[in-house]
Amino acid sequence: MAEKRKSKDKDASAKKSKAPKSSKKLNDGTSKDLSVQPASTHSSIPYPAAINSSSFIESTTKLTVTLAAIHSRDFWAGVYETLNGMLLHFVPQVRGVVLSYSKVKLLGDSALLFNDSPYAQLEISAKLLLWRPVSGMSLEGTINVQSPDHIGMLLWDTFNASIPASFIPKDKYEWRPFSDEEIAARAVPVSNNNNASDDEQDEAEAEAEASTMQIDAYGVPSGFGENKFGSGEWVHKGTSQSIGADGGLEFVVVDVIRANEVLSVTGALR
Template sequence: MSVHTSTTKKRKSVAPGVEKAAKRPKIDAASKNGKKETKAKAKDTEFRVIRSEVTLSVSPVFANDIAKGCNELLDSMVMRYIPALQGVVLAHSKLSFLNQKAPILADCPFIICRVAFDATVWSPRIGMRLEGKISVCSPDHISLLIHRTFNVSIPRRHIPENTWEFEHGPAENDPDFGPDAASEEKPSEEVGGKWIHSLTAKPIGDAANNLSFTVIGLTVANEMLSVTGSLQDDPFHPRYSDNKPLPEDDAHDVPEEEPQLPSSDSDSELEDPFDRQERLGKKAAAKRKAEEETAAPKKKKSKRKQS
């Protein structure tokens, strides 16, 4: 099912002979600025409410209560990333039917309904500042949870090396400092290690183990959205990118490999099966002809001897 968003404005029709109402008084600059600020705040937030439209195929079991069937179908969208809404649907409300009649097409028993609804969406964007709770610390990344639900990963290259350093925890097989000897009050992530400040040795994050970061990437897998974050002051600088270009000296030293075409004798997977069959047939015919030519003199000699 495809979801569409719409922002339509209704216009009141004026009957003929009726004068138009007087123009509204101009809004002062302060109120305009206030509206602009509220719109800017709405854009900066990670949560949005979007009025959407979708066509649903309702099962005939809901013929007596089509709204219930539509709500159940919309429930299947919750906690899934919907590309048309550019976010994860958290809730839906204000269901309304766009048509007074719902058709049943041909032999299909399902009821086709065009509905509109308000979708509450979690929609983070690139460059946004968010905060999550640290769940795992390792030498190559930091894992966080946003709202105890959404995963965040901060790679090592996006952790400032001059500010933070990784402190390894006690070994698991150490009887004095291992996990068996650790008290229950200590968090489990300290067993594997933690990121600390290079000067003050203070663990990364605040007292509640929360950490602020900049969103630099979004990954969608199995209809789930995960976030890639950064702690760098300039997270979008090319030196923090995965695909780093080769230095100029090394780039000239790399030899360029010339493309090699597959040989005609080899049975390559790129060869067309009909061409391959024709080639093998010609090869077999040539071999048979050569054998016949070599066998012809021998037959003549045997006939002469018999005569």
């Protein structure tokens, strides 16, 4: 009985060792290996679907203006005060940042008072120019800071944008730290003359900065858009060419972040 049990165990181990390989026979008699390949260790960047439209739009919108008692004799002053307060702020009612307004019209003959509120409500319409970025849009910004963690940019010298390091393809770009000589060359010397006035020191610093700045064929300063005091920069892999060397960097919008009345953009490099 012991010998029979031993032989059964031997047969079972032989069957396990002869497990069929994952293969598929093709029409020509050859076989194709269908074994699962190990997953890539690099997670892919979640690029959104591309949107080919501008982030600036014009919209004629109906608005409700709240007027204080001081504007009871001149309601237009209250209307323009409200519209001016919307400029460069995110307004949820229009789902965008208001940049300008025009063609303001009244939609009623009088303002309305509700219950015991001292404020009157007036219906108006206005044509608004809005900044409304959407995930998937392609935008271009000017680099103002670079670090191993992210790239910071300004859009039209007004709005903030950031590209996290996780959204920078490592097969195309890499972080290159500056040497001590490069950091010293980028720094602007400060005058140590304590007897000089503030205006004289400012003028000396401006002259020193201008002397180290080169102008390209298009009249753009070479330092424009570069991280002047950073510890390094992001460069193209293989060529070591600085990204945004011409002053601008194109990216795709991944997310739009709202903080109170301010919008900022999170992007990714392609």
